[in-house]
Amino acid sequence: MQKRPTALAFDVFGTVVDWHGGIVAAVAPLAAARGVTVDASAFALDWRAGYPLAMDRVRRGELPWLHIDALHRMILDGIVGRHGLDGLSEAERVQLNRAWHRLPAWPDSVRGLTRLKARHTITPLSNGNFSLLTDMAKQAALPWDCVISAELFQHYKPDPEVYLGCAHLLGIAPGELMMVACHPSDLRAARDNGLRTAYVRRPLECGPQTTLPAVADGEFDIVATSFEDLADQLGAA
Amino acid sequence: MQKRPTALAFDVFGTVVDWHGGIVAAVAPLAAARGVTVDASAFALDWRAGYPLAMDRVRRGELPWLHIDALHRMILDGIVGRHGLDGLSEAERVQLNRAWHRLPAWPDSVRGLTRLKARHTITPLSNGNFSLLTDMAKQAALPWDCVISAELFQHYKPDPEVYLGCAHLLGIAPGELMMVACHPSDLRAARDNGLRTAYVRRPLECGPQTTLPAVADGEFDIVATSFEDLADQLGAA
Numbered sequence: 001m002q003k004r005p006t007a008l009a010f011d012v013f014g015t016v017v018d019w020h021g022g023i024v025a026a027v028a029p030l031a032a033a034r035g036v037t038v039d040a041s042a043f044a045l046d047w048r049a050g051y052p053l054a055m056d057r058v059r060r061g062e063l064p065w066l067h068i069d070a071l072h073r074m075i076l077d078g079i080v081g082r083h084g085l086d087g088l089s090e091a092e093r094v095q096l097n098r099a100w101h102r103l104p105a106w107p108d109s110v111r112g113l114t115r116l117k118a119r120h121t122i123t124p125l126s127n128g129n130f131s132l133l134t135d136m137a138k139q140a141a142l143p144w145d146c147v148i149s150a151e152l153f154q155h156y157k158p159d160p161e162v163y164l165g166c167a168h169l170l171g172i173a174p175g176e177l178m179m180v181a182c183h184p185s186d187l188r189a190a191r192d193n194g195l196r197t198a199y200v201r202r203p204l205e206c207g208p209q210t211t212l213p214a215v216a217d218g219e220f221d222i223v224a225t226s227f228e229d230l231a232d233q234l235g236a237a
Numbered sequence: 238m239q240k241r242p243t244a245l246a247f248d249v250f251g252t253v254v255d256w257h258g259g260i261v262a263a264v265a266p267l268a269a270a271r272g273v274t275v276d277a278s279a280f281a282l283d284w285r286a287g288y289p290l291a292m293d294r295v296r297r298g299e300l301p302w303l304h305i306d307a308l309h310r311m312i313l314d315g316i317v318g319r320h321g322l323d324g325l326s327e328a329e330r331v332q333l334n335r336a337w338h339r340l341p342a343w344p345d346s347v348r349g350l351t352r353l354k355a356r357h358t359i360t361p362l363s364n365g366n367f368s369l370l371t372d373m374a375k376q377a378a379l380p381w382d383c384v385i386s387a388e389l390f391q392h393y394k395p396d397p398e399v400y401l402g403c404a405h406l407l408g409i410a411p412g413e414l415m416m417v418a419c420h421p422s423d424l425r426a427a428r429d430n431g432l433r434t435a436y437v438r439r440p441l442e443c444g445p446q447t448t449l450p451a452v453a454d455g456e457f458d459i460v461a462t463s464f465e466d467l468a469d470q471l472g473a474a
Binding site for chain 1: 306366368370388
């Protein structure tokens with residue numbers, strides 16, 4: 001590979017933190033307290049499935065700019081019924097929606113990021129809103145150098161404004177920035193905007209039944225199995 | 238004082254870092270290498286003096302939006318002549334302008350911020366551009382939870398958009414945010430926008446000849462002599 005990237009921009013949901021495990025852990029006690037039997041994994045998958053659809057409505061202009069907290073809440077209100085959770089109070093819904101601010105990091109995330117930080121500027125580059133990413137970093141001790149959210153550009157990935165806006169804010173060329181994600185679609189958009197790319201496999205992203213996406217040989221600059229492996233491949237100490 | 242503020246927003250130049258000392262340390266070797274005798278303190282004061290004037294030209298619309306790196310460079314080119322430094326090459330000017338990205342923290346800054354971070358979200362809220370603040374944090378090990386720059390709002394302090402935009406990004410009300418600064422004018426604007434205020438004395442901000450600004454009794458919620466003192470007053474461990 002050519003010169004080391006100056007900065008690394010990380011997708012967050014699935015790549016850095018375990019949204020499936022975090023939502024399962026948040027919904028289970030709420031359901032139990034109400035005496036409702038819920039398939040917590042199915043609930044988490046259902047909630048997450050609404051997310052790209054909702055963002056696409058914003059991207060197409062069918063919805064005004066709404067940040068992820070608002071979209072998550074809209075989706076939540078739409079799915080509680082089919083999971084037997086329509087009895088959740090307003091306070092419980094607010095609390096559950098905040099679970100996205102408190103998602104747990106994957107076991108290798110903090111250690112890998114800490115190693116990478118020694119030689120690269122590291123930032124999230126997520127569709128999650130700014131306060132969500134800031135709260136999450138504080139909670140999970142993610143050692144970011146700064147926080148960059150799609151909210152800053154009022155555009156969601158994969159819109160070019162997000163990738164190019166990130167490089168611009170960091171004062172570097174797109175080619176000096178490497179996008180790190182477990183979603184090939186995110187990486188392909190980053191690559192199409194001149195960024196470098198690192199694909200990290202997250203075989204538990206959607207829980208035990210995760211199907212890993214297909215990735216062509218040589219499609220991305222790096223393919224890694226964890227942030228520790230990524231750090232090794234980038235020559236971190 | 239009422240309930241503890243959720244987040245603390247810090248002015249940076251003078252409040253967190255020593256711009257006078259940093260610029261003196263950067264210009265002295267460049268001048269020496271050229272055999273020029275320079276009053277490094279006078280040079281630093283002169284460069285800094287151009288900064289509010291340049292920002293005001295942007296705020297009044299006489300200049301388009303330009304970030305601080307661009308304003309610093311414009312001011313630098315205007316003052317080198319009267320300090321005998323007009324012989325500086327383009328590369329030397331670029332290097333000198335980057336000194337603002339590498340300013341040293343005051344001795345109490347990192348320790349105080351680390352203590353405050355345990356119970357508050359801490360962010361810079363500076364007119365410095367985003368990459369400048371990010372580079373500075375990395376260099377000086379400032380443990381910010383996120384980086385918020387006036388650049389994100391395309392408005393300079395004391396425009397209301399900066400103070401209110403910071404609270405909005407953090408997802409909190411202005412009254413849950415406390416501005417920390419060594420400049421009363423910054424704090425007065427923050428207060429006028431509903432923020433809480435902490436004044437920190439920095440008697441060496443402009444070097445040994447610093448004149449501390451006048452502050453009326455009770456004008457600000459807290460008056461502190463250092464970030465350690467601020468942490469004490471906010472009940473940090």
